[in-house]
Amino acid sequence: MRKNLSALSGTRSPEVKKRRVNIMTKSLAIEREFGSGGREIGKMVSEMAGIPYYDGNLMVKVAKEKGISLDLLKEYDEKNTGSFLYNIALFASYNQGGNQSKIYELYYEVQKAIKDLAKSGPAVFVGRCSTEILKEDSKAVSVYIYSSDQAKRIDRIMRTESVTEAEAKKMLERKDRQRSDYFKYWTEKNWKDRSNYDMELNTSTLSSEECARILLRAMGVD
Secondary structure: OOEEOHHHHHOOOOOOOOOOOOOOOOEEEEEEOOOOOHHHHHHHHHHHHOOOEEOHHHHHHHHHHOOOOHHHHHHHHOOOOOOOOOOHHHHHHHOOHHHHHHHHHHHHHHHHHHHHHHHHOOOEEEOOOHHHHOOOOOOEEEEEEEOOOHHHHHHHHHHHHOOOHHHHHHHHHHHHHHHHHHHHHHHOOOOOOHHHOOEEEEOOOOOHHHHHHHHHHHHOOO
């Protein structure tokens, strides 16, 4: 059942310390709005639990292992609007032959890598449709991290990306669109349909530390 935990903002912030992982500890799969702090929260959970953290670098690693040219993807990206990682699906639609097949190979290899890594022990996965890839895994928890306060998202983007307010607004719209399109392409589902996830966290009312504590509890970390 999906849970909305934004109402817990009145609770005390947790101590940032290492927690104890046990045999019942679950992996965590995160989808997040750009500027919501989802990546920061994922890293915090990883550090507090002492478990591995995986994001876009996993896709880059698999691409290198499979001999897929990142330069080719970057060159394509310069002619479009966003991160080459999120343009992979669109790139595949417009290319023929070997390049197209390699793009699909990359996605399915990343899918396999995520499943294998989750089987080897609890970990934190951010993006890459990991919430859907691990949907049938009983030892995984999925979460959608968002912020209902767009001004806070813009402020966070300005600070983390060192951009102007106007640039931050454009980045927010572009990144959310890319993530939504990527998720839709590979899963045929609506990225913002929160019934896709076990729980949702609203960072406009919850601090990163509070979110981390809630997620650690959901994962079964002591």
